[in-house]
Each structure stands twice: as C-alpha cells, then as structure tokens.
Amino acid sequence: MxxxxxxxxxxxxxxxxxxxxxxxxxxxxxxxxxxxxxxxxxxxxxxxxxxxxxxxxxxxxxxxxxxxxxxxxxxxxxxxxxxxxxxxxxxxxxxxxxxxxxxxxxxxxxxxxxxxxxEGESIIDGNLVGEAAKQYFESLNIQTNLNRNQKLKTFDLSGLPFVNAVEKTKELINSKEYEYLFEAAFEYDDFNLRTRCDILEINNHNDTFKIIEIKATSKVKEDHFFDLMYQYFILEKNGLKINDVALGHIRSNYIRGQDFNEFNLNLSEMCEQLIEDYPIISFEECLAEINGEIIPENYLEADDLNYNGFFIIDELSYGESQKRLKIFELIKIFESQFExxxxxxxxxxxxxxxxxxxxxxxxxxxxxxxxxxxxxxxxxxxxxSDNPVYCHHVIAYFDKNKENIFNFTNINKKTKALIHYESQKIYLDEFKSLFDSEIPVKPKDKSTYFRPENFRHFEVYKKFHSNPATFRDEDIIFKEEKNILESLLAKYTSFPIYMYDFETVKWAIPKYNNSKSYQQIPFQYSIDVLTDKNYDYKKPETMKHFDFLANSSDDPRPEFIKNFLKDIFSCGKGIYVAYNDSFEKMVLKQMAVLFPKYQKSLIYIVQNTIDLMDFFKGNSKKSIPWFLIYHPAFHGSYSIKKTQPALDNSFNYNDLSINKGDKASQTFREFSDGNISSKIWNSKIRPDMIKYCNRDTLAMVVVLQRIKEIFKNWQENN
DNA sequence: CTAAATACCCCACGCTGTTC
DNA sequence: GAACAGCGTGGGGTATTTAG
Known part of the structure; x- marks a missing residue:
C-alpha cells in the first residue's frame, strides 16, 4: 500500500x-x-x-x-x-x-x-505533574465506579515500546472494560504519524472518546491547540469518534494546605488587596514589631495535595478573552477551513x-x-494573508557579534525582520541614521517603527563607533535629561543605603504548605549596606554585609523572614534598593500575605524600596525616559548582567562555579529534594552559593558608584 | 432630520524583556 | 516554567461631524 x-x-x-x-x-x-x-x-x-x-x-x-x-x-x-x-x-x-x-x-x-x-527542572516538573495526573484520574475512576456501581478499569501503557503499545491500545479499547488509558498509542499512515495520549477517556456507552493532554503549566497556550489537533487527527483516522478534547493543567490559585474553592483569589490578587490602602508604615513601628527575639512561625509537614484543587481540566482554548471558544470547537472551525x-x-x-x-x-x-x-x-x-510575515527564525548569515538591528530592544522580532528584508541591511554600521530612506515605515501613517530607546541606543553606538578613542565616560549620560538623572541620583544621597537581592526556588507541584505552583520561594539573600559616603566596592571593608542561606529541606521562609528582618533594620533608618524591584517586592508581598506575623515590617520594605534599574529602563508612570545611562556595551539590554560589566569590566563572575541565578536556584532545589548529601553541600556547594549571591549585591554597588562618579566628573568639568 | 463616516477613548491582548 | 511592567495594536463602543 x-x-x-x-x-x-x-x-x-x-x-x-x-x-x-x-x-x-x-x-x-x-x-x-x-x-x-x-x-x-x-x-x-x-x-x-x-x-x-x-x-x-x-x-x-x-x-x-x-x-x-x-x-x-x-x-x-x-x-x-x-x-x-x-x-x-x-x-x-x-x-x-x-x-x-x-x-x-x-x-x-x-x-x-x-x-x-x-531546561533541567521543566522536564522533572513535567514528569511529576504527569504522574500526579495519573493518580488524579485513578481516584476519579474509583469514585465514579462507586457512584455508578460499575467496575471500569484504568491501564498505564507508558512502559511499553510504541509498536506494542499500539496493539495493546486496540485490545484494551475493544474489551470495553476500561475508562482511562494512560499513554495510549496510535499511529497513522504506516507509522508516519505517531502519538501517545496522556489521558484517553473512554465512554463505552456510546463509543466516544475524550483526549486529555497534561501540561505542567498554568494556562492553555497556542501550542496546546495544535498538540491536541494532531492527536485528534490521528485518532479520528483510526476510526475513533472524538467528542471532546481538553488540556489538564495546573490551577494557579490553589495553595497547598488551604481550603480550596475555585473562586478563591489567586495569590497576586491577595497581594494587591493587601497593599491597596495599606497605611504608610513608620520605621519605629517596625522596630516595635520585631523588637526582642523574632520567632519564626512554625509549620508542620505539608498536607496532602488536593488534586481537585491542583488540577484544572480546561476545555477552553488559549488567550484571556472571556468569549474564547472551546479547543474542540476551534478544531472543528479549523477543519472546516483546511484539510x-x-x-x-x-x-x-x-x-x-x-x-x-x-x-x-x-x-x-x-x-x-x-x-x-x-x-x-x-x-x-x-x-x-495580506501582510505576509517575514521570518526571523532562520535568515541569511550575519555576524551576531557586530551591532545589528536585532540588538534593538522593545521591537517585535517580526518587525526587525521586516526592516532587515526591506532595507537589505542588518548592521548598524550600514545605516547613516534611523530615518534613512531605505528603512521601511508603518504603511498607515508613515511613522517610524523605532522607539525613543532605539534612537538613543543608535546615537550612542554611532558616537562610540565613529571613534572609540574619543569616547568619554560622560558620553553615556543622556545629557538632555540631566534634570531627571539628577533627581534620581538625589535619592541616593542619604545613608544608610541597603542594597539587597534574593535567590528563590520553585516547584510545579507546591512543596510546602502555604505555597502555590511555581511560586518563587526565597531561600537566600544578600544585603550590602552603604553606611556613609565613603563606600567603595573595591574595598569591601567600607561597607557592611549580611547574608543568609537556608540549610535544610524545610520551608525556608520562616527562617528567611526572621534573619532578613533582623539584618535589614540593623543599620538604622535608610533607603532600600533592588535591581528590578518588582521581583523582590513580589516575594515580600507574598510572604506578608502568607506569613502575616511580621506583615508590617515586610510591607515597610516594599514601601521603601527603589529600583536601581530606573537609570536604564524607562518608566512612564514615574516619568523616567529610557536609558538615562546608555553604554555601547549594553547592546540594547538593561539587565544587570550587561550594565554592571559595561560600567566596570574588571569585575566578573567567571571565577565562580555557581555563576547564574538559575543555576543557584536549581542547585538549592536539588539539595532541598535530598539529592545532594549534606556533607558535599556544606563543604563544597554552600560556600559557592554564598559567594555568588554576595557578588550580585556588590554588582549593584558598582553600578551606583560608577554612575555617581561619572556624573560628578562631568559636572565638575562643565 | 437621518444615515453614514470619522474621531476618539478604553480595554483586552500580545510581545518584549527583566528577575529567579 | 512564572510574574510583572511597559507599550503598541486593533476591536468595540460612543460621540461628533458630514453628506444627502
């Protein structure tokens, strides 16, 4: 055939x-x-x-x-x-x-x-969620058997080689004795198409089937639609009548150990509610709250996972729209338009x-x-379609190390591809200005695709590139916006300045009570305190330093809160600084909701933290333009991984064995899950973890100090 | 005066980039 | 993987203007 x-x-x-x-x-x-x-x-x-x-x-x-x-x-x-x-x-x-x-x-x-x-963790999480799903459907099966007084079975085909699983699947379906098959296998066109279904629900009554795909994610995405369509197509071609498809995924408002109902607020809504209208806290109130010994709240072993709370079997397709259709309806629409x-x-x-x-x-x-x-x-x-989309995935060769239009921030990759194809150029060197006639403009009103931040990026790059020898430190300053930069710098004139940074860890299946899936659980912090104006990142003794790293597989948060509050108030009333502060603020707010004992103090830090990234990232709400400081070595990025080395490149992480945030996070997760012996942890890994996190806050000091120096020098020379 | 065209605003949505 | 934030886009609805 x-x-x-x-x-x-x-x-x-x-x-x-x-x-x-x-x-x-x-x-x-x-x-x-x-x-x-x-x-x-x-x-x-x-x-x-x-x-x-x-x-x-x-x-x-x-x-x-x-x-x-x-x-x-x-x-x-x-x-x-x-x-x-x-x-x-x-x-x-x-x-x-x-x-x-x-x-x-x-x-x-x-x-x-x-x-x-x-990506390491995602596959582990995927497998764990898959296993949890099997248990969930096992228990559903037991429950429904009780209710209907019938004995339908389940079967797991995951251990069988594909070709055997295909035969076994047919046999099981024909027997009419099964309600759920796990990893059922199907092929079409002599094995040209092959698939396994995570969960196949069999309705023996009318010989219809429902395909349920399990994903360790919190919502339905575009990918999942095509995933299910592929499975649907093969099963239909095998003569099965599919009457529904669904995506089983994680419910993000389920908190382990708490009573669940589907109308619960999710954690971020709870945080929003708490912060809204929360009175301004004074430093003295915090001191009173944490006065004496801070006793961490104790939590017992985690409660059993409530599968009804944890899983949601979602029949709706992707997007946030209230009017969105069911996945199955969309597949039918697709079929009516295409073969x-x-x-x-x-x-x-x-x-x-x-x-x-x-x-x-x-x-x-x-x-x-x-x-x-x-x-x-x-x-x-x-x-x-009327506007075919230019491809950015695979294009004619260009040297990524040379500054090119793909370095521009905040522009859609498709738009960058459009500019590339229509102008036939790619390196910034090839453009005289961003208004060159060969650069395409929006068809609607002939306006530019570029944003202010791209113009700033381009200008500084051109200045640097035309003659690197004459590029001076002060050229990284956005001189037209001097006043805003000055007012930003003014926030850093009083002392002490607390620079802090968290490391966090997460699990798809919430590991502790009072935690939800993928919640960022802090397990480590570093604080550098600039107590007076004589600080210098090259001389650590000019600053005060505190750090903490959890040391067991228990929920690290109680100990974290206890130590963090002790250290963060220890040098008197001051100002708090984080890089991309929304992350640290989120972690603090979540702890304020879930561990309310020291709520005021936690919220005080939230209320008094400013963002060091403001020097780089624009913020319309705060009326801060983009790239008040822009160095050619940023290459369009405003991550501290780029900004700090650009401001002082003698300072890097290459000597550390743990040199990435995600590596630190994964390592801690391994330790917490019991995969690293405490001997190795204490002797080898722990010291490196601490070194890494400390370097992160020191990088923040570098950024602030260098900006201050460069700005001051420029002022004095003018 | 009515109906159609235009202008405007708000909101949902998607993309980008940041942190871990 | 998640959350968050900024921001542009385009639909939907309403108000205003214009044409008949």
Missing amino acids: SKIFSSKLTKEDFKRALSSCYKEMWVLHSQENFNQALLWNKNKVLQFNLKNEISEEGDFDSSGSSIDLFETYFKIFESENDSENLENAELRKKWKEKWLDLNDNSALDVDGFDLTKF ITEIIKQITELLSLGFEDSLNLLLSNNCSTVIKKNLKNKFVKISE
Whole structure:
C-alpha cells in the first residue's frame, strides 16, 4: 500500500510548522538536518534565531550579545574532540539522547525533539505533574465506579515500546472494560504519524472518546491547540469518534494546605488587596514589631495535595478573552477551513526535498506554513494573508557579534525582520541614521517603527563607533535629561543605603504548605549596606554585609523572614534598593500575605524600596525616559548582567562555579529534594552559593558608584 | 432630520524583556 | 516554567461631524 505522506512527521514537527515556523521545524526535524544547519552556519550561509533559546543568564561577560541555542550547541559540537571539557561532553551526550530515531517504532517517546527538555527542572516538573495526573484520574475512576456501581478499569501503557503499545491500545479499547488509558498509542499512515495520549477517556456507552493532554503549566497556550489537533487527527483516522478534547493543567490559585474553592483569589490578587490602602508604615513601628527575639512561625509537614484543587481540566482554548471558544470547537472551525491531510501532505513533501532545495526554502522570506487564529476565530495562513510575515527564525548569515538591528530592544522580532528584508541591511554600521530612506515605515501613517530607546541606543553606538578613542565616560549620560538623572541620583544621597537581592526556588507541584505552583520561594539573600559616603566596592571593608542561606529541606521562609528582618533594620533608618524591584517586592508581598506575623515590617520594605534599574529602563508612570545611562556595551539590554560589566569590566563572575541565578536556584532545589548529601553541600556547594549571591549585591554597588562618579566628573568639568 | 463616516477613548491582548 | 511592567495594536463602543 502506498503511503499518503512522503515522510514522518512528529507531533513537535507539526506544532512547529503550524504555530512557529517551517524553517525552524526543518532544522529540528532530525539530527541530520540539525547537523547540516550547523554546517551552513559554520560556512556563513545561515543564521538562526530560534524561539526557544537556552538562556545564559548569569554570564557577566562584557562581550555581551545574547547566546542562543545554536551558538551554545555549535560551540559544544565544535569542541567534540576536546575530551577535557567534561561539562560539554555531558551536554553532548544529553543532546544526542534527546534526538528521536525517526525510524525506531519501538521507542517509548515518539513526540519528536523537544527543546524544553533541556531546561533541567521543566522536564522533572513535567514528569511529576504527569504522574500526579495519573493518580488524579485513578481516584476519579474509583469514585465514579462507586457512584455508578460499575467496575471500569484504568491501564498505564507508558512502559511499553510504541509498536506494542499500539496493539495493546486496540485490545484494551475493544474489551470495553476500561475508562482511562494512560499513554495510549496510535499511529497513522504506516507509522508516519505517531502519538501517545496522556489521558484517553473512554465512554463505552456510546463509543466516544475524550483526549486529555497534561501540561505542567498554568494556562492553555497556542501550542496546546495544535498538540491536541494532531492527536485528534490521528485518532479520528483510526476510526475513533472524538467528542471532546481538553488540556489538564495546573490551577494557579490553589495553595497547598488551604481550603480550596475555585473562586478563591489567586495569590497576586491577595497581594494587591493587601497593599491597596495599606497605611504608610513608620520605621519605629517596625522596630516595635520585631523588637526582642523574632520567632519564626512554625509549620508542620505539608498536607496532602488536593488534586481537585491542583488540577484544572480546561476545555477552553488559549488567550484571556472571556468569549474564547472551546479547543474542540476551534478544531472543528479549523477543519472546516483546511484539510489537515493536505496540510501534512504539503509539509512532508517539503521535508523530503534534498539539502539543496531545502536551503532555498530556508533562505526564503517568510514562515510559509504558519496558520494563525485571528480575533474573530478564523484561521489565516500567513503566506496567504495580506501582510505576509517575514521570518526571523532562520535568515541569511550575519555576524551576531557586530551591532545589528536585532540588538534593538522593545521591537517585535517580526518587525526587525521586516526592516532587515526591506532595507537589505542588518548592521548598524550600514545605516547613516534611523530615518534613512531605505528603512521601511508603518504603511498607515508613515511613522517610524523605532522607539525613543532605539534612537538613543543608535546615537550612542554611532558616537562610540565613529571613534572609540574619543569616547568619554560622560558620553553615556543622556545629557538632555540631566534634570531627571539628577533627581534620581538625589535619592541616593542619604545613608544608610541597603542594597539587597534574593535567590528563590520553585516547584510545579507546591512543596510546602502555604505555597502555590511555581511560586518563587526565597531561600537566600544578600544585603550590602552603604553606611556613609565613603563606600567603595573595591574595598569591601567600607561597607557592611549580611547574608543568609537556608540549610535544610524545610520551608525556608520562616527562617528567611526572621534573619532578613533582623539584618535589614540593623543599620538604622535608610533607603532600600533592588535591581528590578518588582521581583523582590513580589516575594515580600507574598510572604506578608502568607506569613502575616511580621506583615508590617515586610510591607515597610516594599514601601521603601527603589529600583536601581530606573537609570536604564524607562518608566512612564514615574516619568523616567529610557536609558538615562546608555553604554555601547549594553547592546540594547538593561539587565544587570550587561550594565554592571559595561560600567566596570574588571569585575566578573567567571571565577565562580555557581555563576547564574538559575543555576543557584536549581542547585538549592536539588539539595532541598535530598539529592545532594549534606556533607558535599556544606563543604563544597554552600560556600559557592554564598559567594555568588554576595557578588550580585556588590554588582549593584558598582553600578551606583560608577554612575555617581561619572556624573560628578562631568559636572565638575562643565 | 437621518444615515453614514470619522474621531476618539478604553480595554483586552500580545510581545518584549527583566528577575529567579 | 512564572510574574510583572511597559507599550503598541486593533476591536468595540460612543460621540461628533458630514453628506444627502
């Protein structure tokens, strides 16, 4: 029998082709394609800008430009013979394992290459949530059997090789004895399409089926729609009548250990309510509150997880709209507009082209296979719409280390691609100004696509680039906005100044009572106190320093609060500074809600914290323009990972074994989950964790001190 | 005077970038 | 993965203007 499709197409392939980009799908379809893509990159033919970049967050390296998946793996594979680098060898091994042998029908997992599986925690969380879902449906099954006085069973096929699982699935369905199948397996067109369903609900009464996909996420997303459509398509082709599909995901207003009902406020709403109208707290009130010994609140072992609270079986599709349709209705609408078989035919035909023809496609202008839902719930194929979208995922080669339009902040990647394709330029060097005639403008009113921050970025870059030798420190100051900068600096003239920073950890399944899924649980802090104007980051003895790192697998928050409050008030009334303060404020507010004993003091810190990022990031509510300070080495970013090294590049994290926030977070989670012995923790890891966090607050001192110095020098010379 | 066209505002939504 | 914040876009609704 001849096959309908020209090649295999995994679920990940299908999702990528329809919701992201055909080119991206091509590259990640197989390891052969990926290797060829790497070769094209090496030969300066193609450049990549894939959606799921692996972040290299804590790399305080002044070289700057963001490191994406391809660069990372390119480096790893380039050094394939360098056996000395164990970390790279480990990553290479892991990377190769994740590739599916497309022709292996006995594999357990047939979904295709999934980038998120590289992010450590997300795969662990995914598996744990999947297991929890099975238990949830087991208990539902027991309950309904009691209610209807019937004995329907469940079956878990996850241990079976795919090809055996397909046979077993048929057998189980035919027996009519089962209500829920876990990891049921189906194939179509001689294994060209393969899928496993997390949960298959069988209604033996009328022979209909419901597909339930489980995700460790808090809401339905666009991806999930295509995920379920792929499964729906294969099952229908197998002759099953599907009467509904749903996405089982985490409910974000469920707090472990608390009574749950679905109308509960979620934590951020509770925080908002608490803060709203909260009176202004005085320093003295806080001292009174924490007077004497601070006794942490004690909590017993976590209560059992309430599955009815934790899971939500969501039939509605993606978006926040109140009027949004059910996923199943959307699939029906999609089917009425497009023939899914035809779409897969086209994609697989393209996939079976040789490398040379594929390269032409990879160099074409748009993401041709993408189909988007519009606001009226109609689907539109991008390549056939009035405004085809230029592709930014895979484009003709350019050197990412040279300042280019993709460095501009706050502009849509699609818009940057449009500017690139229509102007036929990419490096900032190629533009005289951002008003050059070859730069496209908005068709509607001929206004520019650029924002004020991009103009500022461009101007400073040009000044630097025209003659680096004459670029002076003061050139990073936005001189036209001198007054605003001055008033911002004035906030830092009284002492003490407390610079603080938190490290946090999170679990998809809330680990402690009084915590919710993915809640940022603080386990470590660092505080640097500038007690008077003689502080100097090069001389640590000129400042006071406090830190804390939790040391057990219990909920770290009670001890955290106790120590934090003791230290943060210890040098007298002052001002509090964080970098991107909304993060630290959120953590404090959540503790004020969930651990109300020292609520006033926690809220006092919230009320009196200012944001060091204000020097860089614009804020219309505070009337602060973008980039009051902009250095060419920022490369368009305002993260402290870029700003601090630009202001003093003699200062970096490369000597630390823990040099990223997420690495610190993951390490603590490992320790807390009992995967690191306390011996190794105490002797090796703990000291590094403390060093890392301390360096973070010191980086803040660098930023403030350098800005003050540069501003002062400029004032004195004028 | 009515109906259509235009102007304007608010809100929902999506994208970008930051923190962990 | 999450939350938060800024901000542009475009729909929906209402008010105002214009054409007949």
